[in-house]
Amino acid sequence: MSAAILRHPAYLEWPADPRDRLPLTLWDAQSIAEAVGGEASCDFQVAGVEMDSRDVVNGDLFIALKGEAMDGHRFLDKAFENGAAAAIVDRPVDYPHILVADTTEALKALAKAARSRTEARIIGVTGSVGKTGVKEAIFASLERASRGAAHRSTRSYNNHVGVPLSLARMPARSRFGIFEMGMNNAGEIEGLTTQVRPHVAVITTIAPAHIENLGSMEAIADAKAEIFSGLGPGGIAVIPADSEYFDRLKDAADKLGAKIVSFGRAPHSDVRLLDAIPSANGGSLVTCEFGVPGVDGGRLCYTVAEPGDHWVINSLAVMAAVRAAGGDMAAAGLALAEMGGLKGRGARHGIDAPGGKALLIDESYNANPASMRATLAQLGQTPSSRRIAVLGSMKELGDFADKFHGQLSQPLINADVDYALLVGDEMRALARELGKPAFNSLGKPLEWEHCSNAEEAIARLEEFGLIAGDAVLVKGSNSVGLGKLVEHFT
Incomplete structure (x- = not known):
């Protein structure tokens, strides 16, 4: 390029961006070695x-992690056959590598380095229900x-291994994570x-997921509120205004000095639902109000492609998070209008x-009492000739299991389900409720069966037989294995 072109006003006035100094490649050998204290x-x-x-x-x-039952070093040949450029290992190998004492600690160190080098606005998402969908939205x-300068954890990589792996994958030039x-x-x-x-910590909702381990709803709320402890000065806590645990979450965030942004139907919501009506695509047309009108707020009307009232509320959480992170709410509205269901989390086939054709709604990845009720309500609003619910056991409910499974009888009635297939031992409690004479005397009889797997x-x-116009909901905890049923029928 000639010197004359480089002196052109358009180049001289080109805005400087600190990210331009950051590397284009994700990692090189030297930066990895420095981050993890290893030898390239x-x-x-x-x-x-x-x-x-x-x-x-x-x-x-490829990071060759070692667990109690598995050693990633056994799969080095396979990793390099698939195209790996290098590996992090705890022993010398004949491939390009970084040698460390502990590969698990190396992953954490690489994650820490990735977080330290970025100037991106970071959003953390948790909640009993909807966290993966909200994260994706x-x-x-x-x-x-x-x-294209946003990064996120893929799949449900949300645990002690998935989170550092997702951080380690974040490009230095990301604007959002x-x-x-x-x-x-x-x-x-x-x-x-x-x-x-x-910088922004989002709690989608509080529901009785993992109550077997935590013992009470209050303990679940407190465990979710731990996400606020990672917020630094000026951090923002996004919490559900309609939750009965709103004050508990607010107090937890207040104690850490976080700014509170709430979402929901409640009059005190910072991002408040004004109206939601069914849209032509099966989703909802939503109008929300945010901030102080005329000062730093206003109203926004947008379409949510995902069906169900729970996605109306999820969309408010998305708007609150995007606004808190300094993003574009109008762009968020367009993204929500185009989003389809995720595999195992609302995908429609x-x-x-x-x-x-019949419709199969795939909710086979996860289930708890709140999400069961929400998706059954969604099934009840789905136009169909017959409504069929294949419901798998909800896990990790402990002593509350019989109670919460039995309470699904009323949502089944409300959804006008024609045939229910109950899968797993815990679903016997619902089968007992459906078998009571009082239940069978209410309106249209519900045909149901219980099976073990x-x-x-x-x-x-x-054997029951699907016909054109049927709507089939498949919902259960992942360990029940209803994904096999979805694969079979799709």
């Missing part, structure tokens, strides 16, 4: 980070607004949020049936 065997560059050899693609860094919103955090026990989110160090459920549903 040679020079190399990597474009991704992976811990499962089956998921490795060209240019990845926030990412879609900020990726659109930043023209969105990370999901999950837990089974108290103290786990605190350990994750101190790694993520979010048209499946062949006699006479045409997914394979039996497939056979029962085949």
Whole structure:
């Protein structure tokens, strides 16, 4: 390029961006070695980070993690066959590598280095229900607004391994980072949020998930509120205004000096729902109010592609988070209008049936009492000739299991379900409720069956027979294995 062109006013006035000084590649050998305190065997560059050899693609860094039952070093050959550029190992190997004493500690160190070098606005997301969907929606919103400069944890990588892996994958030039955090026990989110160090911490809702380990709803709220402990000065806590635990969450955030931004229907909501009506695509047309009108707020009308009232509220959490992170709420509205259901979390499939097509709603990845009620309500609003519910056991409810499973009888009635297939031992409590004479005397009789596993459920549903116009909801905890039923019928 000539000197004359470089002196052109358009180049001289080009705005400086500190991110331009950051590397384009994800990691090179020297930066990894410095981050993890290891020794590089040679020079190399990597474009991704992976811990499962089956998921490795060209240019990845493979981290050979060691667990109680598995040693990643056994899969080095497979990782390099799939295109790995280098590996982090605890013993010398014949591939490009970084040698460390402990590969698990190296992953944490690489995550810490990735977090330290970035200037991105970081958002952490947790909650009993909806955290993966909300995380994906926030990412879609900020990726659109930043023209591809947003990063997020993929799948449900939300635990002590998934969170540092997701951090290690974050490009230095990212403008936004969105990370999901999950837990089974108290103290786990605190350990994750101190790694993520979010600027914005979102709690979607509080519901009886993992109550077996935590013992009470108050303990669940407190465990979720641990996410606020990672907030630094000026941090923002986004919390559900309609939750009966709102004050508890607010107090937890106040004690840490966080700014509170609430969302929901409640009059005190900072992002407040004004109206939601069904839209032509099966979702909702939502109008919300935010901030102080005429000062720093206003109203926004947008479409949510995902059906159900729970997604109306989820969209408010997304808007609150995007606004708190300095993103574009209008871009968020466009992203919400285009989002489809995630595999196992609301994906909709048209499946062949006699006479045409039937609809299968795939919610097979997770289930708890709140999400069961929400998705059954959604099924009840779905136009169909018959409504069929395949419900798997809800896990980690402990002594509350019979109570919460039995309480699904009323949502089934309200959803006008024609046939219910109950899968798993815990679903016997619901079967007992459905078998009571008082239940059978109420309105249209509900046909139902109980079976022990997914394979039996497939056979029962085949025997029942799907026809054109049917709507089939498949919902259960992942360990029940109803994903096999979804794969069979799709």
